[in-house]
Amino acid sequence: MNYDKVEDTFFEAFQGKYVRALITGPTESIVKRAAYDSTSTPSAVIGRVEGGVEGFLNPSQTPDNRFGAIVQYWLGGDDVEKFAFELSYRLRQDILVKPFTRIFDYSDKDSEEYIEMMDIVGHCGDGYEWAVEKYDRKMINVPIAVPDFQIEEKFKINNGTMGGNFWYLCKTQEAVLNAGEAIIDAIMDVEGATTPFDICSAASKPETNFPEIGPTTNHFYCPSLKEKLGDKSKVPQGVNYIPEVVINAINTESMNKAVKTGIDTALEFEDVIGISAGNFDGKLGDKNINLLDILK
Numbered sequence: 001m002n003y004d005k006v007e008d009t010f011f012e013a014f015q016g017k018y019v020r021a022l023i024t025g026p027t028e029s030i031v032k033r034a035a036y037d038s039t040s041t042p043s044a045v046i047g048r049v050e051g052g053v054e055g056f057l058n059p060s061q062t063p064d065n066r067f068g069a070i071v072q073y074w075l076g077g078d079d080v081e082k083f084a085f086e087l088s089y090r091l092r093q094d095i096l097v098k099p100f101t102r103i104f105d106y107s108d109k110d111s112e113e114y115i116e117m118m119d120i121v122g123h124c125g126d127g128y129e130w131a132v133e134k135y136d137r138k139m140i141n142v143p144i145a146v147p148d149f150q151i152e153e154k155f156k157i158n159n160g161t162m163g164g165n166f167w168y169l170c171k172t173q174e175a176v177l178n179a180g181e182a183i184i185d186a187i188m189d190v191e192g193a194t195t196p197f198d199i200c201s202a203a204s205k206p207e208t209n210f211p212e213i214g215p216t217t218n219h220f221y222c223p224s225l226k227e228k229l230g231d232k233s234k235v236p237q238g239v240n241y242i243p244e245v246v247i248n249a250i251n252t253e254s255m256n257k258a259v260k261t262g263i264d265t266a267l268e269f270e271d272v273i274g275i276s277a278g279n280f281d282g283k284l285g286d287k288n289i290n291l292l293d294i295l296k
Contacts, residue, residue, distance in 0.1 A: 023103055034094060066102075096144070104151075170271055181199070187262050
């Protein structure tokens, strides 16, 4: 692979806490809807939980022999109580309501930190819920109108790496979409890595004129502002679009593998004319990882 198009730059990553879960259901369609709905809002940048779909399993790979989706839910901080509260919305409003779904803990690590599911999900049964041992797990059975929803009693909280990213600089709109879809599909084959923003069209920066709404546009890299900004614009010549792929992963090794996989995939497209990454002089994350080091 020729990496001449890759800029000698770095991205900033940082430690975050995550829950890794397995959603199962009777059909691929139900499982995919539950997985994508529950991970659809990437909101760690505004202090809330964000998620990503890691991959899919066939029935022979799941505890209840049904179709499965591995998902991750992340919080960029140490407030476990807030994590549990925010996570409960994802589980209750996006998964419990899907017919015949179940959720299992799918932790990849030993951890003494965990979230009890009875208080934040189990009590959706309004006091009629009960404990049951099935699939070699301790589950909570929540009686609902399409009987019944089940969720494992405890979910471990793990430490992982958030915020990895790269930009693929594009000449055409087709490159943004076609390369982006190929990148996301390729990263889904990397165990432990997720892309919470999918193809992200809005790179942001920490400094903002409107702190009440959180991070705002990284105006230096907006192609539509190139003429207005003049010499201050950092959009390279010939670049019309600068989409970003953000990666959260169970460890730095999985993150780096996902970044390399994504870049290798992007470079297969002729109208991807450069690769770069978002960083803020090392002020955002404590892990500064150079793209070229990953690609060696």
